[in-house]
Structure formats: C-alpha cells, structure tokens
Amino acid sequence: MNHPLPPETSNEPMAPGQRLPESDRKEFSPEALAEIQALMVKFPDKLAATLPALHIAQREFGFVSLSAMKAVAKAIGIPEGHVFGVATFYTMYQKAPVGKFHLQVCTNISCALRGAAQLLEKVCEKTGVKPGQGPSADGMWSVEEVECLAGCGSGPCVQVNHDVYDEFVDEKKLIEVMEACKRGDYRPWAH
Amino acid sequence: MAAIRTKPDPQIYTFPGFGTEKYPNLMLRGAGDLDNWNLKVYEQKHEGYVALKAALKMEPVAVVEEMKTSGIRGRGGAGFPCGLKWSFMPKDTADRKFTRYLVCNGDEGEPGTFKDRAILEYNPHQLIEGMIIGGWAMQCKLGFVYIRGEFLWLIEKLEAALQQARDAGYLGKNIMGTGWDYDILVYRGAGAYICGEETALLNSLEGRRGEPRVKPPFPAAKGAFGQPTTVNNVETLAAVPPILRMGGAEYAKLGTPKNTGTRIFGVSGHVKRPGLFELPLGTPMDFVVNELAGGSSTGKKIKAIIPGGSSAPMFDEKDFDCPLDFDTVKARGSMAGSGGLICMDEDTCMVQATLRLIRFYAHESCGQCTPCREGCNWMEMVLYRIEHGEGRMEDLDLLAGLTPRIGLRTLCPLGDAACGPMDSALQKFRHEFEHHITHKTCYAQGSRLLTAVGAH
Numbered sequence: 007m008n009h010p011l012p013p014e015t016s017n018e019p020m021a022p023g024q025r026l027p028e029s030d031r032k033e034f035s036p037e038a039l040a041e042i043q044a045l046m047v048k049f050p051d052k053l054a055a056t057l058p059a060l061h062i063a064q065r066e067f068g069f070v071s072l073s074a075m076k077a078v079a080k081a082i083g084i085p086e087g088h089v090f091g092v093a094t095f096y097t098m099y100q101k102a103p104v105g106k107f108h109l110q111v112c113t114n115i116s117c118a119l120r121g122a123a124q125l126l127e128k129v130c131e132k133t134g135v136k137p138g139q140g141p142s143a144d145g146m147w148s149v150e151e152v153e154c155l156a157g158c159g160s161g162p163c164v165q166v167n168h169d170v171y172d173e174f175v176d177e178k179k180l181i182e183v184m185e186a187c188k189r190g191d192y193r194p195w196a197h
Numbered sequence: 198m199a200a201i202r203t204k205p206d207p208q209i210y211t212f213p214g215f216g217t218e219k220y221p222n223l224m225l226r227g228a229g230d231l232d233n234w235n236l237k238v239y240e241q242k243h244e245g246y247v248a249l250k251a252a253l254k255m256e257p258v259a260v261v262e263e264m265k266t267s268g269i270r271g272r273g274g275a276g277f278p279c280g281l282k283w284s285f286m287p288k289d290t291a292d293r294k295f296t297r298y299l300v301c302n303g304d305e306g307e308p309g310t311f312k313d314r315a316i317l318e319y320n321p322h323q324l325i326e327g328m329i330i331g332g333w334a335m336q337c338k339l340g341f342v343y344i345r346g347e348f349l350w351l352i353e354k355l356e357a358a359l360q361q362a363r364d365a366g367y368l369g370k371n372i373m374g375t376g377w378d379y380d381i382l383v384y385r386g387a388g389a390y391i392c393g394e395e396t397a398l399l400n401s402l403e404g405r406r407g408e409p410r411v412k413p414p415f416p417a418a419k420g421a422f423g424q425p426t427t428v429n430n431v432e433t434l435a436a437v438p439p440i441l442r443m444g445g446a447e448y449a450k451l452g453t454p455k456n457t458g459t460r461i462f463g464v465s466g467h468v469k470r471p472g473l474f475e476l477p478l479g480t481p482m483d484f485v486v487n488e489l490a491g492g493s494s495t496g497k498k499i500k501a502i503i504p505g506g507s508s509a510p511m512f513d514e515k516d517f518d519c520p521l522d523f524d525t526v527k528a529r530g531s532m533a534g535s536g537g538l539i540c541m542d543e544d545t546c547m548v549q550a551t552l553r554l555i556r557f558y559a560h561e562s563c564g565q566c567t568p569c570r571e572g573c574n575w576m577e578m579v580l581y582r583i584e585h586g587e588g589r590m591e592d593l594d595l596l597a598g599l600t601p602r603i604g605l606r607t608l609c610p611l612g613d614a615a616c617g618p619m620d621s622a623l624q625k626f627r628h629e630f631e632h633h634i635t636h637k638t639c640y641a642q643g644s645r646l647l648t649a650v651g652a653h
Contacts, residue, residue: 048382049382049384049404050296050339050421050422051403051404051422053403053404053405054384054402054403054404054422055404056404056405057384057385057386057387057401057404058384058385060387061346061385061387088405091406092404092405092406095389095406095407095563096346096386096387096388096389096407097387097388097389098346098347098386098387098388099387099388113553113648114308114507114553114557115308115309115466115503115507115539115550115553115554115557115646116308116309116465116466116537116539118553118646118647119465119466119467119539119541119545119644119646120466122646122648123645123646123647123648123649124645126648127648127649151648152388153306153308153390153557153560153561154306154307154308154309154310154390154507154557155347156305156306156310156311156313156314156345156347156348157206157311157314158308158309158310158311158463158465158471158537158539159208159209159311159463159464159465159471159472159473160206160207160208160471161465165347168347168349169202169349169350170204171347171350173206173207173208174207
C-alpha cells in the first residue's frame with residue numbers, strides 16, 4: 007500500500023495526537039455536523055459513522071488533511087488514531103489537494119486491453135499533469151491512475167469527480183469530456 | 198437528494214433468444230431502460246414484490262428450505278450454497294435473543310466483473326425485494342447494502358428506491374401486517390478491493406480499516422457489530438425473488454444439477470460485443486465468447502481467457518470449450534469466481550498482462566498477513582524486471598517458488614487470488630517469459646498494457 011502521508015500545513019511532520027496551531031484547525035459547518043450526528047445514531051454503533059463522516063469531510067474541505075481527520079474524530083468522539091488509520095487505508099480519501107476536476111483513469115487489465123495505458127498518457131498530455139503529482143498550475147485538473155472501476159466491458163473507463171463515469175473514452179470523447187468540464191457541465195470536485 | 202442520473206451506458210445486455218425458455222431472463226429484466234428502476238415499473242412489468250407477499254405468508258424456515266431446494270450457489274466467487282449459508286444463522290427466531298443482520302456485498306471491485314452495477318442500475322427493487330425476503334427468512338432486524346464508494350450515483354438511486362419501498366409499506370414497521378420490523382441501510386465504501394472479502398467488509402461496515410478477520414468465528418456466529426450476520430452478493434440476493442416466484446424445484450431445473458440457475462457473465466477484453474449475458478450455468482465458454490460476444494475484435498485469434506474475474510487462473514486454447522459452472526471450471530484448474538470473462542488475443546504479451554494483474558494485488562493487499570503483503574510486492578518486482586529486459590532464467594523458478602508460499606497461508610483469499618494468474622501464466626505461457634528473458638523484448642509484439650507515465 008503506497009499511501010502518501012497527509013500533507014501538513016506547517017513544515018514540521020506531525021503525529022496524529024499532536025496539537026495543530028489554532029490557525030490550522032478545521033471546523034465543520036453546522037449542517038455537516040448535524041449530518042454526522044444523524045449518522046452516529048443511524049447505525050448500531052457510532053464508530054460506523056467514521057467512513058461516511060470522512061466522505062463528508064472530503065466534501066467540506068476538499069481533501070482529507072490531518073486537520074480534517076482531527077475534526078472528524080472530534081465530531082464523532084472517537085480516537086484520532088482510529089480516524090487516521092481509516093483515512094489512510096482507503097484510497098478514495100484524497101490525502102492531498104486535487105484539482106477542480108479529478109480525472110481517475112482505470113488502467114486495470116480489461117481497460118488496458120482496450121487502450122487504457124495510451125488513454126492515460128493522452129490525459130496527462132492534455133492536462134499537463136502527471137498521476138499523483140497534485141493539481142495543474144491553474145488548479146483545474148488532477149489525474150490519478152486507479153484500479154478497476156467496474157466498467158470492464160466498455161472501457162477504458164474514466165471517472166470525473168464523483169459524478170460522471172464515462173465509457174468508451176477515446177481521444178475524441180476525452181476532448182468532449184474536458185470541454186464539458188470547462189463549460190461547467192459537470193459538478194466541480196467537492197460540490 | 199441529488200437528481201437520479203439518467204445517462205445511458207454502452208453495455209450490451211441482450212442477445213437473440215434471450216428471454217425465451219432456453220435462456221430465461223431473471224436478473225437483467227429491463228436492463229438498458231433507465232426508467233426501469235422505479236417501483237411502479239417493477240410492480241407492473243416484472244411481477245415486483247409478488248414473491249415477497251408469498252414469502253411473508255410462509256414460515257421463515259420454509260423460505261430457507263425453498264432456497265436449499267433451489268440449489269443456488271453464491272454468485273460472489275466461492276460458490277457456497279446460499280440456502281445452507283442461511284441455515285447457519287441461529288434458529289432462536291421465537292425468543293429473539295440475537296439481533297441478526299443481513300449484509301449485501303456490493304463492493305464490486307474484481308477486474309473483469311461488472312454485473313452488480315447493472316442490477317443496481319436497472320433493477321434495484323429486485324435486490325431490495327430479495328433482501329427483504331432474506332431478512333424474513335433469517336428474522337433479521339436490519340439489512341445493510343455495502344456499495345463501493347465509486348458508485349455514488351447508484352447509491353443515490355438505491356436510496357431513492359428504498360424510499361419508494363418504505364412509502365409502499367414493504368419496509369419499516371409491521372411489514373404487511375406481519376408484526377415484523379425491518380429496514381435496509383446503505384453504506385458507502387471508500388475504495389478498497391479487499392472489502393469485497395466478507396469479514397473485511399464487516400470491519401469496514403463497522404467503520405474500521407477493511408482488514409479481514411480470523412475465522413472462526415464465522416459471520417453467522419459473530420458478524421457485523423458482534424451479531425450473527427449473513428453476507429450475500431448482490432446477484433445472489435437479486436436471484437431470491439425469481440426463485441420464490443417460480444419455486445425452488447423449478448429453478449433447480451435450470452443449469453446443471455449441481456450448479457443450478459442462471460448467472461450473469463461479463464465478457465470484456467478483445468471481443469466484438471463486450472457486455473453482460475445472463476445464461477444458465479454450464480453454458481460452454483466458446484459459445485459465450487464466440488457466439489454471443491462476437492469473437493475476437495482484432496481479427497487475431499484469442500489466446501487466453503480468464504474465466505472468472507482476474508483472480509481465476511487463465512485458460513489457454515485447449516480449455517475454451519469448458520462449460521461455465523463452478524465444478525467443471527474448478528476441475529479444469531481454474532475457478533468460476535465472479536463470472537467475468539477476460540479475453541486476450543494473440544498479440545497480448547502475457548508478461549505484461551501478468552504484471553498488470555499482480556500490480557493490482559500488490560496495491561490492494563491490506564498488509565495484514567506477511568506472505569501476501571511481501572509476496573505480491575516481490576512478484577511485482579520480479580515481473581517488472583523481466584518485462585524491462587533485466588530478467589534472469591532463475592527468476593522463473595523464483596516466481597514458481599513464491600506462489601506456494603503465499604497461497605493458503607493468509608487469512609483471506611487475496612493472496613491465493615494473486616497466485617492464480619501468476620501460476621497459470623507461467624505454466625501455460627512459459628515460452629513468452631523465456632523469450633522475454635533471452636531476447637529482452639516481448640514475444641507477442643503489438644500490445645502495450647502498461648503506462649509510461651509512472652505507476653501508483
């Protein structure tokens with residue numbers, strides 16, 4: 007598992023239990039807090055709210071930073087270490103900022119047989135970013151190479167944020183999708 | 198609540214003769230029609246909730262018996278008889294000492310498998326009905342549907358469908374006047390293939406890291422939140438309403454005697470018509486690939502087929518006639534798994550294909566058991582070396598020696614799953630590996646499965 011460590015706002019690396027300076031702390035909005043509290047009683051155990059609460063944190067703060075993890079732990083009332091462990095285990099929690107449109111290209115076997123590797127290179131060329139290297143300079147794009155997105159028959163598959171999930175993405179279709187993003191047809195990341 | 202996505206998808210769901218007596222349409226009813234998920238359509242067109250009304254008039258034990266009679270085997274991969282699994286739950290249904298849970302496994306992450314997505318997209322009510330019947334049969338208090346996080350739009354759709362079912366009185370308190378309370382909750386995963394393993398899924402459902410648990414205790418004794426739990430695949434639960442509608446004995450006549458019923462086969466890779474085909478178990482593989490999926494899309498012969506999702510060992514040409522049922526595929530040295538057929542043509546370099554598969558397992562290993570965590574990474578590194586022309590002949594023995602040290606030595610089958618493609622590729626396509634080592638280039642030129650822009 008090659009999970010990146012959460013980026014810190016200060017230059018010093020931090021342990022999960024360490025206190026953040028006041029300016030770096032994150033607070034949930036009252037609506038998000040109410041949502042998390044509803045989750046805590048929805049499931050038989052409040053610990054079960056960890057995963058959905060992290061999804062909410064990602065939506066609220068754009069990515070799951072260490073301070074976002076701390077906010078989740080505080081909201082549910084569970085140890086920070088537990089939230090840190092969970093957040094770093096799952097790949098869908100972005101531990102570093104991503105662009106306004108996060109393009110996730112599946113390069114697993116079924117998609118690869120239909121040209122996913124070439125597609126990923128095209129995506130990188132068109133957006134000017136490399137997978138896992140953070141957003142482009144204008145903050146528009148970020149690219150990630152992901153494992154199977156369960157669209158094997160009609161791949162190669164690209165997922166744009168959480169909304170769209172485009173099949174048969176060849177070069178023509180890719181340009182169409184990117185134009186649609188620029189026009190604002192797709193919801194930007196974390197909205 | 199976000200709007201329900203109405204984007205058509207390009208999959209193929211049908212073929213000539215589908216829906217006739219020979220190829221009954223039980224799971225993919227109305228697939229391709231984006232309105233099909235509505236309760237109204239399901240009730241009017243597809244005999245919706247007829248089976249539930251019948252089941253609620255039966256004793257719970259009788260429903261489990263009906264499932265046993267049908268002989269249906271779990272569609273998730275292992276092929277465990279579903280009725281038997283249900284009967285493992287504690288039977289004190291009268292005094293209700295335990296809180297029982299039913300969990301639906303919708304963490305579809307196996308490369309080559311894309312069937313659950315179609316059920317959730319077009320027939321969510323069939324799954325809901327199956328889950329209510331299962332909940333009644335085992336007298337559960339709650340049902341959970343664990344869906345992978347990437348399927349956000351399907352989660353929204355399922356939530357809407359659940360609300361329709363609640364409004365219609367199929368879920369909630371005192372369902373249809375039986376005095377039984379039951380509800381279904383949706384839980385969204387966050388991107389981990391390992392959560393498709395049932396105990397890892399339960400850990401994830403409890404809000405923990407998705408690491409598999411030590412078995413025993415099995416989930417039927419101690420599962421979600423420490424209570425007796427049954428975990429079933431989406432496709433298995435969606436098959437419950439048709440079974441009760443037609444009767445277990447009638448369902449058992451489909452397929453072959455020990456592998457009853459229909460299942461959805463997903464064909465992907467180098468074929469003309471990739472898509473999902475619902476077929477009775479025991480349908481020969483070459484019929485599926487050549488007749489239904491249209492054969493090779495590149496004009497080259499198909500060299501290898503993975504018969505059951507990426508975890509299954511590959512078949513080469515001499516096994517292409519294999520009937521697709523759990524027992525025969527196993528007897529031929531592979532496994533029917535999740536029913537995803539991945540076809541590769543002659544131009545595919547098997548070293549690249551194997552490296553791509555092993556990279557997946559190395560990435561998705563949860564890191565709990567040493568043989569899998571280290572072994573998969575070592576296999577990836579050795580294969581990488583061979584692929585990049587720096588391999589040595591003894592590497593092949595090293596790879597062959599690694600797999601028996603991973604397989605069956607881990608808590609969950611992920612390690613074994615990585616060994617399947619590795620072993621079979623090495624046995625059946627050894628000459629390609631040797632060619633790579635001696636000539637420092639691919640035996641089958643013309644495929645490029647790996648990216649040049651850096652891996653994960």
